[in-house]
Amino acid sequence: MPQSAVTQRREDAAHALDSRDASFWWDLIARILVFTGGFSVILFITSIFIFIAMQGMGFAVNPSNWEQFLTSAAWRPSYEEAPQYGALYLILGTASITLCAMALAVPLSIGSAIYISEFAQGRSKEWLKVIIELLAAIPSVVWGMIGMLVFAPIITWLFDIEFGLTLLNAGIVLGLMAAPIMTTLAEDALKAVPESYREAAEALGATRWQVVWRVVMPHARPGLSGAVLLGVGRAVGETMAVLMVAGGSIRLPTSPLEPVSALTATIASEMPETAKGDEHYQALFTLGILLFMITFVINFLADRIIRGRRSKR
Amino acid sequence: MSDFSSFDGGQGAKGQGSDSGAVEQMVATSPFQRTAHEKRSLDKQRLAKAAFHLMALLLVVPVLGILGVLVYKGAPGLSWEFFTTEPYDGMRKGGIMPALVGTVYLTLVALVISLPLGVAAAIYLSEYASDNWLTRTINVAIVNLAGVPSIVHALFGLGAFVHFMKFGTSILAASCTLAVMTMPVVIVATRESLQAVPRAFREASWSLGATRWQTIRHVVLPNSGSGILTGIILEVSRTVGETAPIMFTGAAYYTMMPQSIFDETMALSLHLYSVCKEVTDPPEHLPFAVALTLILVVLTLNSLSIWFRMRLRGKKKW
Numbered sequence: 001m002p003q004s005a006v007t008q009r010r011e012d013a014a015h016a017l018d019s020r021d022a023s024f025w026w027d028l029i030a031r032i033l034v035f036t037g038g039f040s041v042i043l044f045i046t047s048i049f050i051f052i053a054m055q056g057m058g059f060a061v062n063p064s065n066w067e068q069f070l071t072s073a074a075w076r077p078s079y080e081e082a083p084q085y086g087a088l089y090l091i092l093g094t095a096s097i098t099l100c101a102m103a104l105a106v107p108l109s110i111g112s113a114i115y116i117s118e119f120a121q122g123r124s125k126e127w128l129k130v131i132i133e134l135l136a137a138i139p140s141v142v143w144g145m146i147g148m149l150v151f152a153p154i155i156t157w158l159f160d161i162e163f164g165l166t167l168l169n170a171g172i173v174l175g176l177m178a179a180p181i182m183t184t185l186a187e188d189a190l191k192a193v194p195e196s197y198r199e200a201a202e203a204l205g206a207t208r209w210q211v212v213w214r215v216v217m218p219h220a221r222p223g224l225s226g227a228v229l230l231g232v233g234r235a236v237g238e239t240m241a242v243l244m245v246a247g248g249s250i251r252l253p254t255s256p257l258e259p260v261s262a263l264t265a266t267i268a269s270e271m272p273e274t275a276k277g278d279e280h281y282q283a284l285f286t287l288g289i290l291l292f293m294i295t296f297v298i299n300f301l302a303d304r305i306i307r308g309r310r311s312k313r
Numbered sequence: 314m315s316d317f318s319s320f321d322g323g324q325g326a327k328g329q330g331s332d333s334g335a336v337e338q339m340v341a342t343s344p345f346q347r348t349a350h351e352k353r354s355l356d357k358q359r360l361a362k363a364a365f366h367l368m369a370l371l372l373v374v375p376v377l378g379i380l381g382v383l384v385y386k387g388a389p390g391l392s393w394e395f396f397t398t399e400p401y402d403g404m405r406k407g408g409i410m411p412a413l414v415g416t417v418y419l420t421l422v423a424l425v426i427s428l429p430l431g432v433a434a435a436i437y438l439s440e441y442a443s444d445n446w447l448t449r450t451i452n453v454a455i456v457n458l459a460g461v462p463s464i465v466h467a468l469f470g471l472g473a474f475v476h477f478m479k480f481g482t483s484i485l486a487a488s489c490t491l492a493v494m495t496m497p498v499v500i501v502a503t504r505e506s507l508q509a510v511p512r513a514f515r516e517a518s519w520s521l522g523a524t525r526w527q528t529i530r531h532v533v534l535p536n537s538g539s540g541i542l543t544g545i546i547l548e549v550s551r552t553v554g555e556t557a558p559i560m561f562t563g564a565a566y567y568t569m570m571p572q573s574i575f576d577e578t579m580a581l582s583l584h585l586y587s588v589c590k591e592v593t594d595p596p597e598h599l600p601f602a603v604a605l606t607l608i609l610v611v612l613t614l615n616s617l618s619i620w621f622r623m624r625l626r627g628k629k630k631w
Binding site for chain 2: 023024026027030031033034035036037038039040041042044045046047048051052054055107108109111112114115116118119120128130131132133134135137138139140141142144145146148149150176179183207208209210212213230233236237238239240244264267268271272276284285288291292295296298299303
C-alpha cells in the first residue's frame with residue numbers, strides 16, 4: 001500500500017477541515033480589496049508627481065528654461081514678444097514670507113509648548129490645548145480674510161502706509177497658521193522626554209526652569225527641530241492666505257512693509273488666465289513641480305530628524 | 314525641594330567669617346532659609362514661567378480677539394434669509410444658499426470616494442500588513458500625501474481629473490481632488506482606532522475558527538466604530554474649509570445650482586474668497602458673515618469630534 005491507513009485518515013481529516021467554503025472566498029475578496037486600498041495611497045502620491053510633471057513637460061524638459069527659471073527675476077508671461085519665466089523673485093518671496101512667519105511663530109510655539117508641558121496645571125492646561133486645537137482648524141480662506149480686513153487696516157494705521165497687504169501681513173498670518181501644528185508637535189517632543197530625567201535633575205537641586213532649559217530641551221532637540229521644519233513646510237505650501245494678503249506684486253522684498261508674491265499664490269492667481277497646454281500653463285505646472293519637490297524634501301528631512309538620524313551614517 | 318540641597322548653615326560660599334559674624338549669622342538664619350543663590354534661581358524660574366505663559370497667551374489671545382471681531386461684525390448679517398436665498402446684485406445682496414448646498418454636495422461626493430479607500434487602506438495597514446518595505450512605503454506615502462501643498466493638489470486635480478479623465482470642471486473632479494487630499498486624515502484616524510482594539514479580542518475570535526475577514530467584520534470594526542466616526546468628522550471639517558483644490562477643478566464664483574455631478578457649483582469657502590477679492594464694494598458685514606458661517610461649521614464639526622473622542626475614552630469596556 002502506498003500509505004498507511006492512519007496517514008490516509010489524517011489526510012482526510014485535514015482535507016475536511018480545509019474546506020474552501022464561502023467564508024474562505026469572502027476572506028480572499030476582502031484581502032484583495034483591502035490591499036488595493038492600501039496600495040492606492042502609493043498610487044496617489046506618485047501619480048500626483050507624474051501628472052504635474054506631464055502637464056508641465058514641454059516647459060520643464062527644456063534645460064535652458066530651467067536656467068532662466070531659477071536665476072532670472074523677470075516673470076512676465078504676458079510679454080508678447082518674448083515671455084519670460086524667471087521665478088527667482090517668487091522663490092525669494094516665498095522664502096521671505098516663511099522667514100517672517102517663522103520669526104514670529106517659532107518662539108511663540110516653542111514657548112507655549114514649554115508652558116503647556118512643563119508649567120501649566122490642570123484646567124488651564126486643558127483649555128489651552130483645546131484652544132490651540134481649534135486654532136488649527138480655522139480654514140486658510142478665513143485667515144486670508146482676517147489678514148485683509150482686520151490686520152491690513154491696523155498695519156496701515158500703525159506704520160502710516162497706503163496698502164496693508166504686505167510681507168509683514170503675510171508673515172503674521174502664516175505665523176499664526178503654522179503655530180498650532182508646531183506647538184502640538186513640540187509638546188509631543190517635550191512629553192517624550194522620560195520623567196526620570198526630570199526627577200534626577202530635581203533631585204540634584206535644580207529649579208523647574210533649570211530642569212527645562214538644561215535637561216529637557218536638549219533631549220527634545222530632534223523633536224523640536226522636526227516640529228519647526230514641519231511648520232516651515234506648512235508655511236511654504238500655504239496658498240489662499242498668501243494669495244489674499246501678501247499683495248501679489250512680484251518684486252524683490254526689501255522691506256516688510258511692501259507687497260510680495262509667492263510661488264503658491266502666483267500659481268493660483270495666474271492659472272485661470274492660461275489655456276490648457278500653452279507655455280504659460282506649462283510654466284505654472286513647473287512651478288508646481290518645484291513646490292512639490294521643496295515640500296517633499298522638507299517633510300523628508302523632518303521625518304529623518306525626528307527619528308534621530310538613524311540612516312545618516 | 315531644592316532648599317535641602319544647600320544645607321550649609323546659611324553661610325553660603327563665603328566660608329567662615331570672623332567669629333562674631335559667624336555666630337550672628339548662625340543665630341539669624343536657619344538651614345531652611347533660602348540662600349542668595351537659591352533666591353536668584355527661583356527668581357529666574359518665575360521669570361521664565363511668566364515669559365512662557367506670556368508666549369502662550371500671545372498665541373491664544375489674538376485668536377480669541379479675531380473670533381470676537383468675526384462675531385461682532387458678522388452676526389448682524391446672519392439671518393434665515395441669508396441661509397436660504399440666492400445672492401444677487403453682484404453678490405452684494407441676498408444670501409449664500411447655493412454656496413452652502415454646493416459645499417454639501419462636494420463634501421458628500423468626496424466622502425463617498427475617500428471613505429472606502431481610506432478605511433480599506435487602514436484595515437490593510439492595521440490587520441494584514443507585515444513590516445516589510447511595502448508597508449513602510451505606504452506609510453511614507455501617507456505622510457507625504459498629507460504634506461503636499463493644497464495648490465499642488467489643485468494642479469493634480471486639474472491635470473488628472475479635469476483633463477486626463479475628461480471630467481471637465483465639475484463636482485466630480487473637485488470631489489476627487491478633495492478626496493485625495495483628505496484621505497490621509499481618514500486613514501490615520503481609522504488605523505489608530507483599529508489598533509486600539511486589544512489583540513485579545515482578535516485572538517479569541519481566531520481561536521473560535523473565524524477567518525481574518527470575519528474577525529474584522531464582526532469584532533474589530535464594530536469596536537472601533539466611534540474612532541472611525543471621529544476620523545470622518547475631522548475629514549469633513551477639513552474638506553469644508555478647502556478652497557484652492559476646488560478653485561480650478563469644479564467650483565465657480567457664480568453659477569447656477571448644479572443639476573448633476575458633471576456641473577460646476579458654488580462653494581462656501583470659494584464664496585468667501587470671491588466676496589473678499591472679486592465683489593466690488595460689498596456691504597461691510599458680508600465677508601464677516603460668510604466667514605462666520607464657515608467658521609461655525611468647522612468649529613462645530615471639530616468640537617463634535619473632540620466630544621466623540623472624550624465619550625470614547627469613557628465608554629470603553631476594556
